[in-house]
Amino acid sequence: MDFFYMLMPISGVTIFWPGLIILGIGVGIIGGFFGMGGAWMVTPGLNILGFPMAFAIGTDIAHMAGKSLVSTMRHGKFGNVDYKLGIVMLVGTIVGFEIGAQMIMWFERIGKVELYVRWLYVGLLTFIAWMVFHDVAKRKEKERAAKAAGQEIDKLATGIEWHKTIHKIKIPPMMHFNQAGFTCSIWAPVFVSFMTGWLAGILGIGGGLIRMPALIYFIGCPTHVAVGTDLFEVMISGLYGAGTYTYKGRTELVAAVIMLIGAAMGAQVGTVATKYIKGYGIRIAFGIAVLGCMASIIMKLLPRYIDGIKAFMDDLSTATVLIVVSSLSLYIFVKMLQGARREIAMKNGKA
Amino acid sequence: MRKLFTCAVLGLMMLPQLAFAAGGGGSAVVIVADTRKTTGWEAWFANLYNDSHLYFALLTVVAIPIIGVVFGVAADFIMHHIGLDLKSRDLAEH
Numbered sequence: 078m079d080f081f082y083m084l085m086p087i088s089g090v091t092i093f094w095p096g097l098i099i100l101g102i103g104v105g106i107i108g109g110f111f112g113m114g115g116a117w118m119v120t121p122g123l124n125i126l127g128f129p130m131a132f133a134i135g136t137d138i139a140h141m142a143g144k145s146l147v148s149t150m151r152h153g154k155f156g157n158v159d160y161k162l163g164i165v166m167l168v169g170t171i172v173g174f175e176i177g178a179q180m181i182m183w184f185e186r187i188g189k190v191e192l193y194v195r196w197l198y199v200g201l202l203t204f205i206a207w208m209v210f211h212d213v214a215k216r217k218e219k220e221r222a223a224k225a226a227g228q229e230i231d232k233l234a235t236g237i238e239w240h241k242t243i244h245k246i247k248i249p250p251m252m253h254f255n256q257a258g259f260t261c262s263i264w265a266p267v268f269v270s271f272m273t274g275w276l277a278g279i280l281g282i283g284g285g286l287i288r289m290p291a292l293i294y295f296i297g298c299p300t301h302v303a304v305g306t307d308l309f310e311v312m313i314s315g316l317y318g319a320g321t322y323t324y325k326g327r328t329e330l331v332a333a334v335i336m337l338i339g340a341a342m343g344a345q346v347g348t349v350a351t352k353y354i355k356g357y358g359i360r361i362a363f364g365i366a367v368l369g370c371m372a373s374i375i376m377k378l379l380p381r382y383i384d385g386i387k388a389f390m391d392d393l394s395t396a397t398v399l400i401v402v403s404s405l406s407l408y409i410f411v412k413m414l415q416g417a418r419r420e421i422a423m424k425n426g427k428a
Numbered sequence: 429m430r431k432l433f434t435c436a437v438l439g440l441m442m443l444p445q446l447a448f449a450a451g452g453g454g455s456a457v458v459i460v461a462d463t464r465k466t467t468g469w470e471a472w473f474a475n476l477y478n479d480s481h482l483y484f485a486l487l488t489v490v491a492i493p494i495i496g497v498v499f500g501v502a503a504d505f506i507m508h509h510i511g512l513d514l515k516s517r518d519l520a521e522h
Contacts, residue, residue: 084466084470086461086463086466086473087477088461089465131459140492142492142493143492143493146497147497147499147500150500151500151504319488319492320488324482334495337492340496342499342503344500346503417507417510420511421512
């Protein structure tokens with residue numbers, strides 16, 4: 078049994094290392110599939126393994142950088158990464174993030190940081206979940222209307238079409254984004270990424286959870302391109318974050334490498350799974366992930382208002398996140414296997 | 429127009445410096461790795477961390493992408509060997 082426990086040289090704790098690999102695989106699959114880094118999933122997982130929280134964020138960001146690099150390379154081969162759009166949005170993200178981080182320091186000075194940040198997070202996740210399921214419902218409505226008229230719905234039709242209003246803004250310079258397949262004012266993605274970066278800076282997260290739906294609903298990227306382009310940004314911010322957190326002495330590199338072994342392979346599985354699942358399938362699964370994240374944060378907030386339930390709610394919150402991560406990564410893995418079997422059977426049939 | 433755009437982008441990238449004028453937080457707690465329990469490569473690792481966070485950060489920034497790519501390529505190889513097309517996908521709807 079000693080073989081399964083490893084001493085972490087920086088933090089000095091002994092960790093069950095297969096648990097790190099399993100956590101890495103689950104987070105890698107979900108990250109490669111949805112285009113997010115997954116900090117909200119990793120922290121409870123590391124908590125369960127007894128990992129010191131002082132190193133949790135830096136270790137997570139370090140492994141996320143490697144995992145996102147692998148996913149971006151794979152999504153790039155599929156034509157899912159709009160590099161021009163990613164670089165344009167990076168400018169807004171960096172500026173917004175720094176302003177958000179400064180606002181956090183202001184909240185700290187007035188002593189309200191945890192409360193404000195958690196309620197803001199809950200509000201934001203509620204909005205994102207509503208946006209996703211409202212979009213799905215509207216598209217289904219369009220499908221029914223098309224069927225009633227004896228027609229097939231346009232494959233590229235979407236429920237929510239807010240991006241069309243944003244594309245009408247003609248402030249120069251205008252830019253064409255090849256992979257995303259539209260032309261718009263450069264200020265639109267800069268402004269959207271500024272807002273998502275600002276929120277990420279306040280919430281202390283990577284931003285994939287916010288940026289992916291923003292790319293779909295406000296910029297108008299097809300789902301797969303939103304996933305790939307978001308991962309490109311997560312990769313860059315992850316590398317920067319890995320460097321800066323490690324320089325501050327907050328990364329347990331051995332743990333990051335062990336997680337990365339699982340995550341790099343999981344990310345390939347998640348990325349390839351996007352070949353076999355339609356865009357709206359990805360959106361619905363994303364909506365479920367957002368609901369799971371929101372539930373876990375509400376559980377962490379309740380002890381403020383109800384006495385004597387803190388320990389129970391903390392455990393329930395961790396369990397909720399782990400159940401959501403396990404179920405989603407299993408679902409994605411099974412879909413990938415089914416799609417792979419079909420593809421291989423078709424290839425053998427042709428041969 | 430292009431020069432104006434470039435200047436605007438560079439100006440935007442300098443904005444964080446203005447934001448920092450609001451003042452940062454206090455200095456961070458320094459963590460020191462306990463090398464008494466470590467031997468071999470673990471001791472070397474912990475000593476590198478204690479001696480220089482800069483070199484440790486450089487090691488992190490170099491090692492993480494390399495390790496990620498190695499294991500990603502390994503997964504690639506397995507999937508390609510199984511017979512999956514890893515270079516293209518059907519044009520998907522939204």
